[in-house]
Amino acid sequence: SQKIEQNSEALNIQEGKTATLTCNYTNYSPAYLQWYRQDPGRGPVFLLLIRENEKEKRKERLKVTFDTTLKQSLFHITASQPADSATYLCALLTGANNLFFGTGTRLTVIP
């Protein structure tokens, strides 16, 4: 069956450190992988997209890697801040138009 797993439900890190979140998938062949941020009671907000032929993408303090052999994406937030505390969702976009989401990782950055 198709599955998208994010490494942990919750991750606590100290302010200033790098947060690393993992997304693993099985039985998908995604053309694109996306990361979204979701705050409580709100809809997800798009952060980054990486294509299957790209290894790495950066945007400000965010970095995403995509390994289609391992079927894994890593999402890094460097110099983390308390304002980065949120749930982060990875999502796969297949050849069709649908996004399939993981369960999310709740990140808490401790001051």
Add this chain to the structure above:
Amino acid sequence: DTGVSQDPRHKITKRGQNVTFRCDPISEHNRLYWYRQTLGQGPEFLTYFQNEAQLEKSRLLSDRFSAERPKGSFSTLEIQRTEQGDSAMYLCASRGPGQGAYEQYFGPGTRLTVT
């Protein structure tokens, strides 16, 4: 551009009643999606419209659920004969028409509670 809006934001209904939710996408976006999200889970795809055509529906979508997008602008999602298991956040998202426009813009959601 005010983003994606959804109405109502909260709905409490009794089991067996029908409910209807509305989504207004970003004005130039021709693609519209509905998702359902329960606590601790990621959004789960329900259905997809391109303009007024409903092009995909999840196999998990019960016959009690129906969605429309009559003029290719706003969309409605109706749930008939609600059940307690329908309690969830219902999210709408829209996406631009360009070939490279893959990111989806989500509304704030409608939280449904079935008592």
